[in-house]
Amino acid sequence: MNGPHDMGGMHGFGPIVREENEPVFHEAWERTVYTIQRAIRARGLINIDESRHGIERMPPAEYLAASYYERWLASLERNLVEKGVITREELEARTVLLRDHPETPAPEREDPELVALMQEPPSGQELYQRDGTTARFSAGQRVITRNVHPTGHTRLPRYVRGKRGTVHAVRGGFVFPDTHAHGQGEQPQPMYTVCFEGEELWGPSSEPRERVYVDLWEPYLEPDGA
């Protein structure tokens, strides 16, 4: 979707601010959100594409005002409710309870299996590489990205739509985010790293000698006949 998250090339965000001590988490709750996210992924309750799309669907003004972990939290809330794991009412009721009675003890539960699962490095399955696809394009081939504006999840950034590029590398089959985020299955597609000249993307004001490489799935691409 053409959401607030798709920010390659946007202006106005100012200088890149670096923190003195770079804490991993600024508040304890951030670490809680991080851990919940990992546990949910380990259990396969929500996949990464659904997670991302949950963030993308934040109203733009909220997205831009939210911190990194606030965005994850918003996505978790949205996805867990949509999947029926919790209800909106339950979430509201519990939030009010904790706000009004902060001394309420947190429930405790041990789950060593889940802990072990979370500590394992992800397998190939988790990493979304899939066999069995046949690549249409080859390295060095000229392609043009489609000028499409899906309302659902996609990994084709706006700044590279309708642009001419060259296939830099053929990466093999990958789970297709555009379907996987919507419960339409993995539908693996060949994926490519495509190289775009800076001037093709940004026009005459582009910086000298710049190239941008983007990972793109085959359905995003057409052969460039020109």
Added chain:
Amino acid sequence: MSGNHGNGHHRHDESSASLRARALESLLIEKGLTSSDLVDKVISAYEQDVGPKNGAKVVARAWADPAYKARLLADGSSAVEELGFGGALIAVVENTPTVHNLVVCTLCSCYPSALLGLPPTWYKSFAYRSRAVIEPRAVLREFGLDLDESVEVRVWDSSSELRYLVLPERPAGTENLSEEELAELVTRDAMIGVAKVQAPVAAR
């Protein structure tokens, strides 16, 4: 050595905090509350904690071993798995005198966590995500890296599960360093592409 000479015989320029720390440690060990072994173990464990150390090892091995470097550039995932860092899809891009690489994720904040730990806040910032693809040279200047116009800048937008790691140039004057010593020089920022690796002070 005779008795009370006030601030006589401690190490030259030793700060009062350092003295207090030594006094404290000596008392704690004496009372059996800790041991110097355990203190060493703790320091080591926390310094080696998940973070850029993994990536640094990969870079140092590539610098020291040309055959490994070739494997790394051809198939990053398999090559990093050789060093024990499995569970990641990695593509390594090499900096040279004529090509400088920079990694970003404009759509969210994908990052090679298996090799670099958790990303710094600036990497996840809107400013970095929006500007790295449209004005990489300006971004690098903000980080103190001013590249000549003749150097090609390649920006890698991590839009898939493939994660990019920059193989920085090996600094001059490091020919005699061991792999461990080389790894010490490699910073997270250099492996993202916003910095170059500095030679150790003595060599500069």
Added chain:
Amino acid sequence: MTMQPDRQIADMGGASSLPRKNGELVFDAAWEARVFGMTISMHERSLFAWDEFRSELIEEIAEADRAGSDSTYYERWLEAFEHLLVEKGLLSHEELAARLADFESGRRDDAF
């Protein structure tokens, strides 16, 4: 088996977060690492709960900030740690003072 860092320590947030640069822990002097190690080693031995130390640390940082002190993170850590040790009856002020005097005078020069 190698010791694994305790996440509640390594990932402390807010004012108490461990100083880092480029993702790595920063110690500006060797004594800072020693103090860090001492505190955590005693926690590893269950001599106190981490939150007990952490609340001392947060309080010490807040006090130092209120006083406009330019003391460093680990100087504040050291204060907080000594405070905790005395509070828990593990050390006394007198013992600390006496041992410090030994080191200052050169009567003792233990290296770790």
